[in-house]
Amino acid sequence: MVKIIIKNLKFWYGKKQVLDDINLLIENKKITALIGPSGCGKSTLLRCMNRMNDLISSSKIEGNLIYNNKDIHKDYEDVSILRKQIGMVFQKPNPFPMSIFENVSYGLRAAGIKDKEILKKIVEESLKRADLWDEVKDRLDSSAFSLSGGQQQRLCITRALAINPDVILLDEPCSALDPIATAKIEKLLIKLKDEMTIIIVTHNMHQARRISDKTIYMLDGKVIEYSETKSLFVKPKNKLTKDYINGEFG
């Protein structure tokens, strides 16, 4: 089943074209990895999916992204509705300067939920889903900055989970973390893919190989190859892909 359809997508920052004619079908309840060298447009593509690129005033977009039969750029007048369904986790852990509880309940409060009991219940559930509950249950009221980097990033994932998204976008979520913290997040993502569609940008090819079902290899704003992760890494069809995964460049 297809979750997001990307048709003839082109994207510019000012005059610089970053994405060139992207056509993709993102599958439901799978982990799709986006790999490619720095500056190839993978983060930009990810940010098109929840319209974070709207924040950049000089950007221009052409083509369509279809999610649930709706055009992401044309059919969502209120972009906050879209972002409640397509959540995002960023490269650097970015908790709010608030308590752990307030961080996890942030999206719920923004959605207008005021009932303390409901908030408590969902915060607990979400922390349990993200396997963070046992580590923080005794200090929900302490600052999110008191957590380690890895815990902060899992808190950011929890925060995104709390509003029960349908799709979750991760932009190099482990690049600032050590291998142990990375392993915990990878385990969590594999667990979560039964419930939601996950798209992850990663610099780390081993990570893509370990956790993803499908892999997209991008270069210079174009999709070079898109296939099952196994076949892409074992038997790449395109020479460019082969060069990249063999470490010839990148």
Next chain:
Amino acid sequence: MFLVKGLKINKEKIIINIFLIVSVTTILILLGIFLFLFFTGIKTFNEISFKEIFFGTDWNPTAYGEPSWGILSLLVGTLIVTLGALIFAIPLGIASSIYLAEIASPKTREFLKPTIEMIAGIPSVVLGLIGIFFLSPLIAGLFGLSNGLNGLIASFIVGIMILPTIISVSEDVLISLPKEFNEASLALGATKWQTIKMTLIPAALSGIGGAIMLGLGRAVGETMAVLMVAGNSRGMPTSILDPVRPITANIAIEIKEVVSGSLHYEALFLLGLILFVITFCVNVISEIIINKQTKKYKW
């Protein structure tokens, strides 16, 4: 080769010493001003009790027979003008800084920010003139007063004068917040306004407090405009529509008529000392707050 090298070192030494002398001189001059203010002002207590000065409500040093030295009505005057100015400037200042930092397009901001900062460049005497000729008749008419020069109009004029400080410091604080806060909040489905309300304002709160303190410091010390529009009656004000005489205005009015070295002269320096202590404390506190704020989110 040797000579050239030696010359270079000498030149550098000379320049360093010049800068050292200049900065030490500045500090010495400031210290000198403070010491002069302190030792002249403090002499007042030789003749008049602490209690009479700080708890007396009647200030009349030139009264025939028995002069009185109570500064309470002057302090209340300063208080009315300062608080009035803050009540006017805080909501307006914070709202403008939020608009500039978070809502306005870069082009609008580039135009508006210098324009607002230009208000700070208007000589206070000009604002005083505007107050006297345009605002005071308006206020007199509005409230049915015989004379529109009072605490209200002084508050308003001083409020305008401190607006640029509050706006530009608050805006700097908001702009310097990590953009990650903004992104994280929007990505969780919060609207722009929710992001401002739930994340950005709480994160910037102490810095905005510092901006307000800076404005407060300026409001306490403002003289010329206040002198022109406050009405300057020495009586104890009972409402904001009464004419008031803040400490600054009082010093400016009376310094012309005192004999150097007289008790009245010393008392005016005591008033100056009190003002200095207030503004000094306010400025130090605001510096500390703003410094803490700017360091808080440096990862």
